[in-house]
Amino acid sequence: MNFDPNLAWNNDAMATVVHESTHAVVDAVRIGRPISYGDNEVAAYVAETLFKINKGIQFNKTGPVASPLFALTSSVVGSGTNNPPFNIDQKKGFSLRVAILAVYKQMAASQGKSVPATVMPLGIP
Numbered sequence: 001m002n003f004d005p006n007l008a009w010n011n012d013a014m015a016t017v018v019h020e021s022t023h024a025v026v027d028a029v030r031i032g033r034p035i036s037y038g039d040n041e042v043a044a045y046v047a048e049t050l051f052k053i054n055k056g057i058q059f060n061k062t063g064p065v066a067s068p069l070f071a072l073t074s075s076v077v078g079s080g081t082n083n084p085p086f087n088i089d090q091k092k093g094f095s096l097r098v099a100i101l102a103v104y105k106q107m108a109a110s111q112g113k114s115v116p117a118t119v120m121p122l123g124i125p
């Protein structure tokens, strides 16, 4: 993972660092046990959004990922605890994963590509 040393350290940049750092942690703790792309993205999106909520940063609440993302992170924030591990609603997590993967499939299709089947499996093995 490389970050531009000239990166402007604004809220979006810091949120991106949280997102990418979450991927790095997932990769580090799951060596030899790959995680599905969708689950990896759910973890990173949730971490990034919780960071934004805790910092009071406004974030986009429109688009296909926004609704399930906001539903999931709101349930974490509304759980009344500041101490991890947080309870993640599995149904809301699944909805977010489906939305993220649908967006990535659409993006790939718009570029004349497809998402490899090995990227799409659902669930953490």
Ligand SMILES: [Zn+2]
Pocket (backbone or CB within 6 Å): 019, 023, 040, 041, 044
């Ligand atoms: Zn990501």
